[in-house]
Amino acid sequence: MFKKLDPLLHSELRLAVMSILVGVDDADFVYIKNKTGATAGNLSVQLDKLSEANYITVKKGYKGKKPCTTCAVTDVGIKAFEEYVEALRDYIARPDKE
Amino acid sequence: MILREKRNIVYKNENLFGLYYKLVYICKEVYGVCAALGASTNIISISYLLIMETKNKMTAEQSLKLINETIENNRRVITKKNGSYYILWGILLSVISLVIFFLWDKTGSAAWNLLWFSMPIIGHPLALLLDRGEEKVPGSFLSRLTAWIWGIFGVFSLSLALIAFFWVPMNLSLVIILLFGFAECISGITLKSWPVIVSGLIIGLGGAVLAAGVLATSASQILLFTLAGVVLILTGVLIKIQK
Numbered sequence: 001m002f003k004k005l006d007p008l009l010h011s012e013l014r015l016a017v018m019s020i021l022v023g024v025d026d027a028d029f030v031y032i033k034n035k036t037g038a039t040a041g042n043l044s045v046q047l048d049k050l051s052e053a054n055y056i057t058v059k060k061g062y063k064g065k066k067p068c069t070t071c072a073v074t075d076v077g078i079k080a081f082e083e084y085v086e087a088l089r090d091y092i093a094r095p096d097k098e
Numbered sequence: 099m100i101l102r103e104k105r106n107i108v109y110k111n112e113n114l115f116g117l118y119y120k121l122v123y124i125c126k127e128v129y130g131v132c133a134a135l136g137a138s139t140n141i142i143s144i145s146y147l148l149i150m151e152t153k154n155k156m157t158a159e160q161s162l163k164l165i166n167e168t169i170e171n172n173r174r175v176i177t178k179k180n181g182s183y184y185i186l187w188g189i190l191l192s193v194i195s196l197v198i199f200f201l202w203d204k205t206g207s208a209a210w211n212l213l214w215f216s217m218p219i220i221g222h223p224l225a226l227l228l229d230r231g232e233e234k235v236p237g238s239f240l241s242r243l244t245a246w247i248w249g250i251f252g253v254f255s256l257s258l259a260l261i262a263f264f265w266v267p268m269n270l271s272l273v274i275i276l277l278f279g280f281a282e283c284i285s286g287i288t289l290k291s292w293p294v295i296v297s298g299l300i301i302g303l304g305g306a307v308l309a310a311g312v313l314a315t316s317a318s319q320i321l322l323f324t325l326a327g328v329v330l331i332l333t334g335v336l337i338k339i340q341k
Binding site for chain 1: 156158164165169171173176237
């Protein structure tokens with residue numbers, strides 16, 4: 001029996017965001033937007049979905065006078081990401097059973 | 099039957115009440131059409147969303163490929179940022195070591211080695227300026243580890259210099275160049291950069307042999323640090339241009 005793929009992570013943009021955040025302490029909105037190539041609106045929606053599931057934290061602050069949104073992955077998010085990768089490996093390792 | 103009768107009554111009576119019932123009937127009909135339209139609009143919207151969600155779903159291979167590429171790109175961005183710091187400290191090391199060599203050689207006084215303490219004083223503000231100028235890169239375990247490696251090297255070098263000046267004289271160049279090579283090798287391993295590892299080995303071991311042998315008492319031993327600075331600059335450039 002295949003492990004179930006997390007539907008929240010099984011989306012291109014959300015997966016890209018999580019892949020960026022697992023490798024860093026935190027990242028600001030502009031950095032994530034530049035690396036994923038997403039529009040600001042779409043990225044904002046996806047970050048909200050990940051935040052609601054407690055996969056990431058989103059902190060809104062200021063750098064000087066400029067507003068700055070910083071995202072960081074949570075322990076729950078790291079665990080979900082690890083389980084997702086394990087499930088993917090399971091799918092790839094047993095292609096004949098698909 | 100009743101409705102037809104009501105309609106007949108409405109059409110037969112042309113007074114206000116008749117008009118009122120006519121309007122109510124028309125509004126009810128219009129409302130019914132709108133409700134039907136609204137339901138179909140909702141069905142269309144939901145179908146569109148489902149189609150878009152399905153389009154955005156990936157195969158298992160695509161997902162793993164995306165994860166690998168994203169993590170690798172991120173690591174490369176952080177590594178390239180480290181390249182800038184290698185260039186900065188390489189230039190500083192080369193310039194200060196050349197200045198000390200010329201002054202020591204001309205005056206014959208090893209006291210000019212005190213100028214080494216100016217390196218962190220000049221270097222750290224320049225590093226902060228460099229940080230502001232470049233693209234902001236998020237902090238990571240890798241970048242913190244590299245910073246700590248060189249920070250510890252700095253602490254060891256400074257401590258050994260103070261011990262050598264005030265307490266136990268020793269061949270400082272031998273010890274510090276060896277520490278330098280060690281720090282550079284470890285940085286290369288963490289950054290997975292072969293040029294950094296190899297240059298660390300060459301400078302560390304080669305420099306230690308020269309410092310212990312032919313250059314032991316001469317001002318020329320300072321040129322080992324000039325060479326170390328040049329190697330730092332070259333590895334910084336290599337890291338930045340690495341694809």
